[in-house]
Amino acid sequence: MFYNSGIPKGRGPFGGCPEGSALWRASPAFSLIHKTEDFMFEMKTSDGVVFFTSDILGVKHAFSTRIGGVSTLPHTAELNVSYTSGGDAGADSADIVTENRRRLAAACGIMPPYAAGDYIFTLATKQLHSDIIEYITPDNAANDFYCDGFVTDSPLVTVAVKTADCVPILLADAGAGIVSAIHAGWRGTAAGIAALAVEKMLRYGAKLHHIKAAIGPAIGTCCYTVAPDFKETFIKMMLKSRSEVTRASSEKAAEFFTVLNGTDRADLKAINRLILESSGIKSENIDICSLCTYCSPDLFYSHRRQGASFGVMGAIITPNPIDSDI
Template identity: 40%
Template sequence: MIHAPHFKELFAIEHGFGTRDEESWLPSAGHAWAKQIHSDRVIRATTEGLQGEADAVVTTVPELWVSIRTADCLPILLADPGAGVVAAVHAGWRGTAAKIVAKTVEKMVELGAELTTIHAAIGPGIGLCCFEVGPEVSSEFGVTGRSCIDLAGVNERQLQLAGLELENIWISAQCTKCNPELFHSYRAEPGTAGRMVSAIRLV
């Protein structure tokens, strides 16, 4: 299990980024998730179970885990414990291009969160070192030709543009493709990769 260091300092939340050894660590009950479709859709969870099709799940309900599953795409957890709002975001290249993390922040603010007190943790995902894409993908990020895209860096910038303080954003330095012994990776194991669960809740 991986934890964001600055999240440990926050009161009233629990969180974790799953690994290959702990890919599905949540209890069978008490958590909410979405059918992930590589979109920019944000959904609010008020009860446990499948919430519909979306790639970000937000809640204000204490003790309710919100979770997403990844294997190279970025897991991003957001929290404003003082306002009682948390979110879990699945950010692949399509969701990142569509600014799903910024739209999740907007939803959190609608539910009472404050931009200056929202904390973000960008968990392990495919790194700049390994995420080479063709022109059809790179063009979505204002780049031409075959390029390597820094998904974590793009999401960090989107969070800052959305109004978050830089010191409230943490990024994991671990690339899922570079560390197959620790993480599932769609690119390293095409067609056979498992999925890792990342989640957060208010307590």
């Protein structure tokens, strides 16, 4: 369940960052993940669009890269999916972003059964670094949302989140036809948004032991440097989570903070995995992509690397099976 395919030759999973590779292999998460020989994440290309999928989910989905779109600004080229990103250096036009979204959806076989204006998939108008998760139906799919996650059980709906270093997580109970997409920055991770997404899926009929999770490309421990007091702040925030599971995971989460070359680091992917496992999702049902967005400028946007002017990737998912027509 450790990403090990589709990486250009000569590059490790950290884009040539030996510090990151060594740190990852020494981490508690690495030994946990390497209990299995399965390698689920795969890089794919369709009509020039490069994206990642995980075989574990069983439904149509994608974690986008920056490759294959029509954005031409240096900081958003090529597949930016956000209407508002860009900073002082300028944002893409609405037409360009809509075309990028259409290309991403089409690349992984998601064909919207209807189009309302520029609607391609449901994406928050603004992500808040919160624990707010909205339930989406065809009736509200094109509305404005201010949240960091979605759950849907409608085959007519595709949900998505935006990331550019934060952790994208896609969840699916393929048999029940219920999926979720969540954006887990450090605040959302500490607030337990992953556990709350699982709880919401269960309320709409998902079965805990059938839920599969794919944790997509995000900033790795190699590059996620934090202040010396960050660990204490993070754990205190976990203890205030609305999620009992997250509160109970706070002590174990402390293992995923480390110091390398005198600099404090945090592993948000591993903490989210811990929270998902603590929620009851089987270890073998969780897939992690080890690629670091900061380390791989040819593949990914990165807020930390690019500063105020950057593009945004999308993680999208629909309840429809991989072989369906929509």
